[in-house]
Amino acid sequence: MATTSTTPSLSSATSPPPSMRSISTSSTGSTTKPAGISYHRHFALPPPLPSVRHTHPDPFPALTVKQLAVLDPTGARTRLFDRTQPDAAKVGDVLLVTTRKGEPFAGVCLSIRHRGVDTAVLLRGQLMRVGVEMWHKIYSPNVVAIDIVWRRPKRARRARLTYMRHPKHDMGSVTHLVSAWKKERHSMRNKGRGFKGKTVGARF
């Protein structure tokens, strides 16, 4: 009360007490103005709260890392869909998803939906002449394996290949690609074993 009487007041005769002085927002401190006094505010302002952005940062990146440590400990699944990796699975490739329960499902990848732990891939295949599309969460514990059966020779010019639902662009059944892949994989694994034992009569 006493200190404000010396300063020139622009408006009311009663000046605010020191405890209710507003905090000056101007960076330059003028010599005539005592520190912390603003002449443009004559009402009480509470002190600003600490920024929540600094005290409580976004929890989701940390949660994702924690969940992926459990769901994908080796990081192989993440690498398979990592856009920066040159040998990643891309839209247009044929993927084979093996689940814990049920038959393995193979199909063209129409879309990859990147959402952290909920990253999913849309495959379009054919089951008994009926087109079937399936979304699979890549980090799901039910998804045992995802294999690239066939790579598209040229990069697709779209990120979502929904045009492949039309008969003109529909790839149809991919079982021939899966058979070829299985055959090649088998021969690679059993190189030099010749026609012994299990390779005889092996069915693809």
Add this chain to the structure above:
Amino acid sequence: MIQLKSIINCIDNSGAALVECAMVVGRKGAARIGDRIVVVVQKDRGNADSVGVSQANKVRRGDMRHAVIVRTKYKTQRRDGSVIRFDDNACVLINKAGDPVGTRINGVVAEELRRKKWSKILSMAPMHA
């Protein structure tokens, strides 16, 4: 999402080829996989073998029957987060008791039938997804 006036394929050997949904049993909204509907047969299977097939047909055009939906174009989500969608809508005719009218099913059916307790249809189906 099958509702009134939806025309769907019938994939058993009962004789019906296309059926039209008239009512969804036990639900106010549209029908999903594993739901029971009342259908009217709109088209029966071709008379390529003339006499033999028409005699083997258990249903004819205009018949009203119950049916179970086994495939939908509408997405069905599963508990593990996976989603399945077929390219057509299909059903299998049943009688009021729930027993299939036909003796064989051709085509794939959805696994959702297991949860809805349609085990007879699931066992008749050559493939389920």
